[in-house]
Amino acid sequence: MSFTLAIIGRPNVGKSTLFNRLVGKRLAIVDDTPGVTRDRREAEASISDLKFHILDTAGLEDATDDSIESRMRQQTEQAVIDADVALLLIDGRAGVTPTDSHFAHWLRAQNTPVILGVNKCEGQQAEAGIYEAYSLGLGDPIALSAEHGLGLEELYDALIPFRDAAEAEAAEDGDLLPLQDSGEEEDDESVLSSPLQLAIVGRPNAGKSTLVNRLLGEDRMLTGPEAGITRDAIATKWTWQGREIRLVDTAGLRRQARVQAKLEHLAVNDTFRAIQYAQVVVLVLDAEQPLEKQDLTIARKVVDEGRALIIAVNKWDSVKNRNEQMALIKDRLQTSLQQIRGVRVVTMSALTGKGVDRLLPTVFEIFDLWNTRVPTGALNRWLSAMLEAHPPPMGSHGKRLTIRYATQAKTRPPTFYLFSSTAGKLPDSYLRYLANGLRDDFGLDGIPIRIHTRSGKNPFA
Numbered sequence: 001m002s003f004t005l006a007i008i009g010r011p012n013v014g015k016s017t018l019f020n021r022l023v024g025k026r027l028a029i030v031d032d033t034p035g036v037t038r039d040r041r042e043a044e045a046s047i048s049d050l051k052f053h054i055l056d057t058a059g060l061e062d063a064t065d066d067s068i069e070s071r072m073r074q075q076t077e078q079a080v081i082d083a084d085v086a087l088l089l090i091d092g093r094a095g096v097t098p099t100d101s102h103f104a105h106w107l108r109a110q111n112t113p114v115i116l117g118v119n120k121c122e123g124q125q126a127e128a129g130i131y132e133a134y135s136l137g138l139g140d141p142i143a144l145s146a147e148h149g150l151g152l153e154e155l156y157d158a159l160i161p162f163r164d165a166a167e168a169e170a171a172e173d174g175d176l177l178p179l180q181d182s183g184e185e186e187d188d189e190s191v192l193s194s195p196l197q198l199a200i201v202g203r204p205n206a207g208k209s210t211l212v213n214r215l216l217g218e219d220r221m222l223t224g225p226e227a228g229i230t231r232d233a234i235a236t237k238w239t240w241q242g243r244e245i246r247l248v249d250t251a252g253l254r255r256q257a258r259v260q261a262k263l264e265h266l267a268v269n270d271t272f273r274a275i276q277y278a279q280v281v282v283l284v285l286d287a288e289q290p291l292e293k294q295d296l297t298i299a300r301k302v303v304d305e306g307r308a309l310i311i312a313v314n315k316w317d318s319v320k321n322r323n324e325q326m327a328l329i330k331d332r333l334q335t336s337l338q339q340i341r342g343v344r345v346v347t348m349s350a351l352t353g354k355g356v357d358r359l360l361p362t363v364f365e366i367f368d369l370w371n372t373r374v375p376t377g378a379l380n381r382w383l384s385a386m387l388e389a390h391p392p393p394m395g396s397h398g399k400r401l402t403i404r405y406a407t408q409a410k411t412r413p414p415t416f417y418l419f420s421s422t423a424g425k426l427p428d429s430y431l432r433y434l435a436n437g438l439r440d441d442f443g444l445d446g447i448p449i450r451i452h453t454r455s456g457k458n459p460f461a
Contacts, residue, residue, distance in 0.1 A: 003166040004053040005045070005159065006083035006112075008076055010099045011059025013091045014119040018146035019056035022047065040079045041234050047156045050163055055079045060103050085113045085162050087155075088138065092118040092126030096135060104136040115158050116141045122148050195237060195244035196367055199278035201271060201302070203294055204252025206284045207314040211350035212236070212249040215360070240360050248274045253298055275301060279370065279412070280308045280363050287315045287325065287347070291332040303340045303448050306413040308370040310362055316347040317354060341436065342445025370447045371411045374438075379406050379416070386437050392430055401425055413448040414438075419455070426453055 007015045020026050022045035045054040057076040080086050088107060090100045107114045116138040118130050122145040133141035142158060144151035200208045213219055216238055235248045250271040275281055281302045285295055290313060302309045311329070319325050326347070333343055344362050348355030383406045392401035403420045416438070420426070435449045 002044075002052045003084040003159075003162040004055065004082065005162075006040075006055040006057060006079045006086045007089060008057050008060060008080060008086055008103070008107075009089035010097065010103070013059075013089045014146045015059070015089055016056055018089065018117075018119065018144065019043070019045075019054060021146050021149060021152075022054055040075050042236065047152050047159070050156055050159060052159065052163065055083060060099070080107070080110060080112050083112055084166065085115060085159070086110075087115045087117050088136075089117045089119050089144075090129070090133060090136075092121045092129035092133075092143070093123075095129040096132040101136065104138055108137065113162075114138050115155075117144050117151075117155070118142065119144050119146055121145050122150060195246040196363070197246050197248070197277060197279040198363060199248040199250060199274045199281045199307075200284060201250050201275060201281055201298055202252060202284035203286070203292070203298075206252065206286045207350045208252070208284045209249055211282075211284060211312065211314065211348075211356070212247060214350050214353055214356050215240075215247065243364065245360075248278065250274050253294065272301070275305055275307060278307050280310065280367050282310045282312050282359070282363070284312045284314050284350075285329075287313050287319045290325065290329050291336075296332070296336050299337055299343075300339075303337070306448050306450065308366045308413070308447050309340065309343055310359070310366055311343055311345045312359060313345060313347045314350050317349040317352060322347075340446070340448055341439055344446050366446055369444060370413055372414055372442070372444060372447075373411050374408050374414070374442055376407055379408060382437070382441055383418075383434075386434060390433060392426060409452075413450060414444060415450040415452070418451060418453045420453055421455060 007019055009015055019041065023043045024046070025043075027041065027043055040058070041056040043054055043056075045052055057079045058073070060073060060076055086107065088100075088104060090096060104116075116133055116136060118126065118133050118141045120126055121130065121143040126143070130141055130143055142151055142154045144155065200212055202208050216236060235246055237244065237246050239245070251268065253268060253271055283295065283299055283302065285291060299309060299311075311333070313329065316322070326345070329345060333345075334341075337343065344366055346355065346359050346362055348359065350356060383403065387403060392403060394400055401420065403418050403426075406416055406418050409415045409417050418426070418434075431451050435451055438449055439445050
């Protein structure tokens with residue numbers, strides 16, 4: 001049983017840098033631009049043997065209207081409520097600002113204990129800021145340098161009481177369990193029992209964050225009419241009908257030619273990394289502008305990574321001629337995404353919730369297909385029938401290409417090897433014929449299939 005630490009403070013004081021330092025990975029996007037972080041990000045962190053849950057939050061700003069800044073502040077305030085302890089971070093070089101004083105006063109009125117941290121203390125310029133920090137009335141400040149890892153020993157000592165309190169509470173409840181991490185690669189059974197990695201991707205303003213909030217049943221992600229609100233890929237763990245899911249909301253992907261700002265490049269790279277680590281990817285479309293060129297580019301990226309793909313057509317309640325629109329979507333999929341046939345399409349309205357209940361059953365259906373393993377005997381009987389129906393074409397040497405046998409090398413996605421004396425010479429059209437046969441005969445529609453050729457050793461070589 002661990003405790004939860006929320007890192008809060010005004011924009012650009014180094015919250016995300018400290019978050020990455022404590023997590024040990026570059027999970028949060030870091031840039032000199034103020035206000036990079038907008039949604040609160042969660043992860044498991046540690047300092048030496050001290051392990052805890054950590055929340056990275058948006059910069060606190062004194063805004064109470066309907067602006068993005070106001071909605072970001074509401075997310076940060078919720079993080080303070082959810083946390084066992086809050087770390088208020090200020091910039092030691094800039095000293096105590098009126099904004100720091102304002103939110104220190106607000107924190108003193110909350111029930112959550114507060115630790116005061118003064119960041120950017122790697123030089124003498126921060127000495128004045130450390131002494132000014134006493135004026136906030138939050139106890140002795142901890143001098144930190146998130147970028148250089150200074151002051152973590154003092155932070156460790158300050159957090160120990162919260163670890164002890166969490167363990168004492170867990171012991172009373174009888175649910176204190178040791179953390180286990182074997183460090184070994186997971187087999188098929190462990191993958192099926194571990195949380196499903198689900199990423200939500202799409203163009204800006206397609207409704208990805210709204211869909212995530214609808215699935216979670218809470219305003220977990222920052223939403224609004226502005227395009228491009230989400231910047232980081234934000235992961236959230238939750239349970240649906242007894243099955244654990246790690247749900248990742250991502251930044252909207254525009255056409256590469258339109259991505260010019262450094263910050264947007266970082267957000268795009270974060271989204272691509274989320275796709276690489278996902279198992280199932282839901283591509284959210286705007287029903288009024290479905291499957292534009294950028295949507296198809298994202299879909300191809302997902303398929304090329306070997307991930308299971310589902311198309312979620314959002315804002316379906318605004319479509320007037322639904323039969324015509326669905327026919328258009330399926331036609332575009334058939335003509336422009338030929339490498340994967342039978343992609344599942346789910347229509348919905350994330351705002352009202354209509355149709356959203358069909359998404360997760362489809363996710364687990366496609367996940368199970370993505371983990372399909374075909375027995376070697378059945379696979380080779382199928383191969384013999386396919387070769388008899390349509391033998392391989394003639395090779396450049398005037399002899400017919402031969403395929404001896406096939407085997408499935410792995411799942412996720414299903415990957416097959418064909419062993420032939422002429423490996424590498426089978427044309428792509430014949431490999432597509434075999435892939436479509438696998439889809440038809442083993443029910444593998446809607447997932448990527450990879451077929452590789454291998455040649456056996458020549459005993460006379």
